[in-house]
Amino acid sequence: MSDKSHDPNQMTGAAMIVRALIDHGVTDIFGYPGGAVLPIYDEIFQQSEVQHILVRHEQGAGHAAEGYARSTGKPGVALVTSGPGATNMVTPLTDALMDSIPLVCISGQVPTHLIGNDAFQECDTVGITRPCTKHNWLVRDVNDLAKVLHEAFYVATTGRPGPVLVDVPKDVQFATGTYHPPRKSDVHRSYAPRVKGDATQIRKAVALLANAKRPVIYSGGGVINSGPEATKLLRELVEVTGFPITSTLMGLGAYPASGKNWLGMLGMHGTYEANMSMHDCDVMLCVGARFDDRITGRVDAFSPGSKKIHIDIDPSSINKNIRVDVPIIGDCGNILGDILQVFKAEAKKPDIKAWWQQIAQWRARNSLYFKKSNDVILPQHAIQSLFEATRGRDTYITTEVGQHQMWAAQFYGFEEPHRWMTSGGLGTMGYGLPAAVGVQVAHPDSLVIDIAGDASVQMTMQEMSTAVQYELPIKIFILNNQYMGMVRQWQQLLHGNRLSHSYSEAMPDFVKLAEAYGGVGFQVHKPGDLDGAIQEMISVKRPVLFDCRVASLENCFPMIPSGKAHNEMLLPEQANDEATAKAFAGGKALV
Amino acid sequence: MNQPASAYFIEERHDPNETHTLAVLVQNEPGVLARVIGLFSGRGYNIESLTVSETEAQKHLSRITIVTTGTPMVIAQIKNQLDRMIPVYQVVDMTQTRRSIERELAMVKVRGQGEHRVEALRLADAFRARVIDATTESFVFEITGNTDKINQYIDLMRPLGLVEVSRTGVAAIGRGPEGM
Known part of the structure; x- marks a missing residue:
């Protein structure tokens, strides 16, 4: 003893x-x-x-x-x-x-x-x-x-x-x-995740890539999870091959949004050029993504003419939604390294000029177009302004779930991995505010912004108190349209504009709420005041609730309607006429 | 193409279903069976038969035999989903290897008198079922075989006074000298 x-x-x-x-x-x-x-x-x-x-x-x-x-x-x-x-x-x-x-x-x-x-x-x-x-x-x-x-x-x-x-x-x-x-x-002896990719499969993949006429790289959160080396290798692969690259919501930042091969995000609210490239490609390289239903659109019409290479560490992701031709199981950093090595040794940059010309035509459709207004702040405009104001700064962005999340993904350009925290798979409203608390704890001197919606943010608002207690100067940037915007959008487009319980009748005064918690509140209505207020928000070294009043009935476009394929996207200019007119007819009484 | 208004892409799949027998070798620890069953119910897979017992006590290994149905893509998913569970060592598709033997044991209680009783005994003999309990008006038979044989035997007992059936579910093992 x-x-x-x-x-x-x-x-x-x-x-x-x-x-x-x-x-x-x-x-x-x-x-x-x-x-x-x-x-x-x-x-x-x-x-x-x-x-x-x-x-x-x-x-x-x-x-x-x-x-x-x-x-x-x-x-x-x-x-x-x-x-x-x-x-x-x-x-x-x-x-x-x-x-x-x-x-x-x-x-x-x-x-x-x-x-x-x-x-x-x-x-x-x-x-x-x-x-x-x-x-x-x-x-x-x-x-x-x-x-x-x-x-x-x-x-x-x-x-x-x-x-x-x-x-x-x-x-x-x-x-x-x-x-x-x-x-x-x-550790359980039964637990041994595979890291290294199969060499034969890697050779098959390189052969496809080297002979591609219309290739596209589709990357996901797995690249970011794999670590900084995977990001570096992904960027190198894009450089070496000259291929266009798109990414899932989870994968934003692995390839920089300012990079010349960047197509923007793909999927339900992805860009026209990203989705069209996915649909028309002849070789698809999926790295660390899982062909989620928000990505694929109609499964039986998904990228019909392509050979698909799928790199994933989880064998159960392979052939779950989409049948692929060359599955490679292992860590994507490791496998990207091997692919690069073989490609550099045995292949040369394919000539895909014609493909890039085609992509340029899709790009010219300007699928993220929106019409700025001098009277009312458009949510897309608010995010652009926020992006411009924080560009080049040490910034981390979190989001809640809904329209604001999609607009953030579309209009905020991520240059590095680990800078974008959003609830992708589960779609958890209320994720962003507490996530911002966690990010700020890890990075006390960085600028941490939660791009929020007025409905989501109220689900976990109590964590403002945590932020105040630990002097975490998180910025909660609320795109306040008084609706559960994405719910309202679906009701408008799919349920005869019957806006069943998607309007918040009793919105709190976010400025007073911020003050009640011991934080700082801002409220902005006019587009002209936006930039100044954002600058002020950034300079405040305390938790902030920023109530950005935006157009209440703006819809998130482009969009793949339900049951449709990638090449059947609804673009903003098509959606605006009939669909929004319908929205105003039913919605006016509410606002 | 009559797509109802939905945030999901509703699609019907028409691939034909297949029946597969899977042998799953797991660490015998609390909750392991619940994990396996939970995977099936949570992801909407079928369980037609389930048999589980510890097979190597010293190594704390249990063997779970599952008979399931699904399209080839679903069967592949089931195997992958099982395989990635932490306490799962190995998943073998006994149907795919096509060199396996499947057996089930059933205890069948039959009540009757006179000609029915004689007929039940006669059929038992033909099916190599054993009498393991008897009264003047009943028998309990023990029968071993593949699922079809047992189903057939039970069907034959029905008009002869079938009272109750208890079945173990399918156990499977590969032919030849090699282990799993």
């Missing part, structure tokens, strides 16, 4: 959790205390290596951890209590699973002997979170805790990244056991 009491690796479960965080290089965590995690909070209190950010709702902790992870490439960590603490994490966990964000959530659980008794604040956390995590664990023995925690970090950050959850009963937090630092054997 006396030997053991001097063993520095003998400690309580709660102490192990903090020690494991430190051993994995975690400096900031987001959480909310409660009965079942008090021993862990007691340990946090007695140390200074891990900073804890107290949120106002566990969902905020999860999204903040996501923002932190996406802007740094490191795992985000959240700490929540049992029962409601855990159930409030379900949305961020699902969000992180859909968007492949490395997240480690530690949840408290009622003591082991009470599990299954419907104890106070008990819920089946591992049962509830099983389908919304990459993996989860319930730790019943303190001597398993170190191994599980190390495995949790490993699983979250390797292969296709994702959220994990470790549920720790309160008696396990109190119990003393043996801790060990991370080691290889902590």
